[in-house]
Amino acid sequence: MTVSTVAPATVEGGVGTSARRPDGILKVAGEFAYSSDLWADEMLWGATVRSPHPSAEIRAIDITAAVALPGVYAVLTAADVPGARHYGLEVVDQPVLAIDEVRYEGEPVAIVAADHPETARRAAARITVEYAVRAPVTDPEDALSRGDLVRHVPVRRFASAGGTALTADVVVTGTYEVGMQDQAFLGPESGLAVPAEDGGIDLFVATQWLHVDQKQVAACLGLPAEKVRLSLAGVGGAFGAREDLSMQVHASLLALHTGKPVKMVYGREESFFGHVHRHPARLSYEHGATRDGKLLYVKARIVLDGGAYTSSTPAVVANAATLGVGPYDVPTVVVEAYGVYTNNPPCGAMRGFGAVQACFAYESQMDKLAAEVGLDPVELRRRNAMTTGSVMPTGQLVHGPAPVADLLALVRDRPLPPAATGDPRERPGGVANTTRGEGVVRGVGYAIGIKNVCFSEGFDDFATARVRLSVVGGEPAVLVHTAAAEVGQGLVTVQAQIARTELGVTKVTVATADTSVGSAGSSSASRQTYMTGGAVRAACQAVKATVLARVGRAGELALVDGKVVASDGAVVASLVDLLGNDVVEETVEWRHKPTRPLDPVTGQGDAHVQYAFAAHRAVVDVDTELGLVRVVEIATAQDVGKAVNPQAVVGQIQGGTAQGLGLAVMEEVQVVDGVIRNPSFTDYLIPTILDMPPMAVDVLEMGDPDAPYGLRGVGEPPTISSTPAVVAAIRAATGRPLTRVPVRPEHIAL
Template sequence: MSGVTRTPTHLTQGGTTDAGIGASTLRPDGTLKVTGEFAYSSDLWHEDMLWGFTLRSTVAHAEIVSIDTSEALAQSGVYAVLTYDDLPTEVKNYGLEIQDTPVLAHGKVRHHGEPVALVAADHPETARRAAAKIKVEYAELPVVTDEESATREGAPLVHENRTDDHAGHVPHPNIVHRQPIVRGDAEAAARRADVIVTGEYVFGMQDQAFLGPESGLAVPAEDGGVDLYVATQWLHSDLRQIAPVLGLPEDKVRMTLSGVGGAFGGREDLSMQIHGCLLALRTGKPVKIVYNRFESFFGHVHRHPARLWYEHGATKDGKLTHMKCRIVLDGGAYASASPAVVGNASSLSVGPYVVEDVDIEAIALYTNNPPCGAMRGFGAVQACFAYEAQMDKLAKKLGMDPVEFRQLNAMEQGTLLPTGQVVDSPAPVAELLRRVKAMPLPPENQWETTEGADVRALPGGLSNTTHGEDVVRGIGYAVGIKNVGFSEGFDDYSTARVRMEVVGGVPVATVHTAMAEVGQGGVTVHAQIARTELGVDQVTIHPADTRVGSAGSTSASRQTYVTGGAVKNACEHVREQVLELGRRKFGTYHPAWATAELLLEGGKVVTDGGEVLADVADVLEDEAIDLELEWRHRPTEPFDLRTGQGNGHVQYSFAAHRAVVEVDTALGLVKVVELACAQDVGKALNPLSVIGQIQGGTTQGLGVAVMEEIIVDPKTAKVRNPSFTDYLIPTILDTPTIPVDVLELADEHAPYGLRGIGEAPTLSSTPAVLAAIRNATGLELNRTPVRPEHLTGT
């Protein structure tokens, strides 16, 4: 389209045909990203575009008494100012599962930073200044911030007229969703226990902290539709929510994925998509919206903070007898993915252990806190933090080694989960623990050099707070279980279009999916699959857009499994059509065309014995084979809303960590020296990318263990630290050595035997760090993140 920069462009990947499955092929966008040349969605440009800006609420809960936009409209350079009353259709809400989120606030605001009005102007600063002139009068209302204030008698209702399908089985309208899981008789089993431990745990609100802020460019089209170039995790989910609000059929809202600077769940929900399109259609001009970092903290959901109550029992020889738990997740003002997060938290709350008698309840609340939804680990992270602390408590009370205690109770293939589902693929929990424990430990006092202390290796680092005084070492272990793919009966499928043709005498494959490449490396894997299945050297990855069927979300560790499966399926069908074409053309010349198993390798048709029958270029000549096919994983089913029974998940992923920390007990400073990880990946399609995913997930788990938390004022529900000055994330100086031991035990139900890997290391890294700090200090430490005052008592 004239005047539009859009990214990514077609990525043509060359190499040899042995750069297929199992090879550590390099990413085609890697060099561009590390050199700063990659074009992200915030770099989009149109020659006559306007700039959009969103005015957000300054209070968390209030009636909107009035909105005066006259001064903003009068400002030079302003093309449009929109409020709720200017929305073009009767559809004014959207949402992933429950359509409870207003495009612009109407009647009241429910959280700090809620969108209230939109401005389009010829310069970004003009748009900001105009927004500042919009006068909004609020009548503040009492805030709901926790379970007590949300569910007490007479509590203010965050949503006064709930009509969604999740109402009816929850005890209060301020509860979004509730999922109990009951199996066996936990009360009776508790009476058989020789030891019982309990704990209350608090998990802080974590931000995805992705590199690229929310941004995109909406361009009005001559047919009355709109073309949207945007950074997202799920193009077709966005489309499903956007089109009804605009009053357009889906085929007139054309979406193209632009360069995404990370996601981690924070781009599953809409941010600027509808706003940009509304402004573009109102003004008749392209509109670009780019959030700054402050706006980004309000423009996407966060990880659910949680309170968790656990009870475990065990016999004197270390076998678990029962588990009871209650998990309360704060979903904030709107539902987002809270129902699914509740399902994960409850169904995975036991962890990777055999416990026959359980009594579990998980709920998510509506509050006036910031909306929370998807983030890497998706409900399983919070549960893992609690159940792993419980494992250490039990091991200590029984006088057992914490790793051996876990191994004694570890699930394996064939284990029956508390939901009644059988684990029907490898579950090497005990082996992962053995492997991670067997890794060599980093040297003691590694800060000591011949020249003296290297303060960079000490707690406090370059602040030079210690030279080793009051520094003690601790070692801790943890292991976790994470589901892969969408669950609970969701129709989880993906679509791939594969085209094979001859270009310049060489067979070339083009792979077109709507998969959002958010940094996970799917573009590399898709090319590897095409090389493996089609035996070609050159593979072009078409930009992701909505001109091909849905690929689902880049989340739930599902894309390599599901969209990779779709690419594999499409390639297999293309290969069969190539071979059939060859049989028709050359079958009379050689009996092997009819009798042998035929393959495509190195641009040639070969028998399984290696005999070359023809060049693929000669088979295809001027013809092209072009197929678009859907592919689904095994079906799942919803959990029973009373008992939690059901085959709710399609696959499980397991990772174990050993953390080594050094703690300055006088100042409460922590240095994580090493976070070793062992993980079963089923099949490493790209070993280099696998290691990167594991190390990245491990680092995010480290962040929530010792530094990351969005602070919300409990009296006003206002966010107190919406910037990277006050919300801290690990830098390279905070990131420890992360050795990785990759185990490959194939899942026979999955393409190539692979197992989704991206989330599992985020689970166990956090409790491993906490276990190590407890080991160093002897403190209980039942909340994240651990702060200096928790270690010093100040």
């Protein structure tokens, strides 16, 4: 890893250091308490009855046999919901429990509470639901023709007024497909709802957005928000799937109905039905260029399958449209992006949403164009690479660094790995397959992607932080409290690093995230280090200003190692003496620069806060006879603005790349006529340690002047460009067009 030199860290465990995670040892030792480990006295267990059909009317529900089972405390259906009977992340359209009909396989119909998990499952199995099955709508194009539209986002920008004709010396076209990917997080959905003495509920849950959960749950329970208190329980990964509600309302309903704590934990199979997935997509592109490879126009039509309910499809469509031509300067752009309703499983947020699907298509097109004009694939990209001051298809200026050409050069110039030896572990398929080296061909492929950071389109995106400075045990100590969800990305560590840096105090505690403090927004859109980090920094600065005001001395003062220090290094006072028994506490609500909604006709507008970029080079060995692939090495380069925690940054890049590799060659939720065929890790394949190759990582720190510490969101860009890079390498090895991911053996074998 190479990291450029920025300002050196001046505080142990502060910004710019690889501070240790406070939860690291517990997680490695298997002692960390996840939400599925929660327990309460007299606790009941919840179970869910789900529809086996993707589309059907509900004629009748008979709960008699379930209620009669000893140990069952409650069986609830839609009629038992005391408040709003629908919820939704952006549009309130998803029933708490199915009302009169089901719109996807796995839709919740009834819930049960019993004194043992097996009793709850047996009771659920005794509930009889009479369905009138309907033919499901599962093809997105059919849904679009029927008018089942979630959102249409056009983006139209022309090189000159009246210059609407799309003409070029060289034109390449292609149609591409992206399959449905699952987030496949470590810990399935789980939580514990505890009825409170005030008639409210205390909910401990693994989620990504405590306050939006609170709002939806309160409405469905018919309670004021202040009576629905959420605390973040241990989260075993998220990647977007925990933005929507799963069991939150169900556990709370059962707890209030029975007056007892209720725990719900999904098994892996149920988890496949209990959360949203990545949108499958069909993308048709046309690129026009000069003979020397300079892009003149890009025309695209993107159709995303949103499944049965809205979820975050509107934002996914907007991302696919606005980022749909990639990190390139293109004078004329005509993009039509659609999200539609079908009777397939609901789709919503997943790492890099919208940008992942588009990147596979536009990078495939760039390779096709490079071949057509006779240029090296990297050189073609560099000739068209955007820079600072470039104009996005939406008309927005790129104000921050845009080192697209530099990132491409870094991955291109990395030494290539040596040829494989005779070790069977180095062959496609590994020791368990029959490859012996015959028909094995090596290929190298490149890709680069672009992703927006933070919420967009005029959304009131903010984060709240409360910081308290006091003396504890004879030394200064800081308590940081936010509602930001730590989902495995290291946010708790980052908050402590910022407090140490700003207040010069080593002893920092980060309180459990809950709804007793203002919202921090969602742990998504690569935004938490930017937003909650910005809020913690601002709150620390407010605390610092209050403390320094007590000194009553003019001149530049700083807090270092628990002391107030003058600009000449002289110690003015110790924080212990200055504070005494007092507590200095500040709460700050922090916002980034404003964004604007897209023009509904042209798609023009300053819709995004910040752009992030990553490039990948993949080297693969392919057995062209058996259709087997081994990814030999991946090199990647990414501009992170400021590596707040360098080791964590590299971990995010490695993890994101792994998910991109999975989408390239193995991960797909197989849906046939609306029915999931592979809801388990037996049949839904994800990369293991044997599938992940060595990675060479270059981290650039080109600070964004508008961001706290100059940082950029890190988590999503690696997922975006890794998929097309791997597929490009397979194309280079086989000569096959490969227009769909994941690539299957039958797509490769010659």
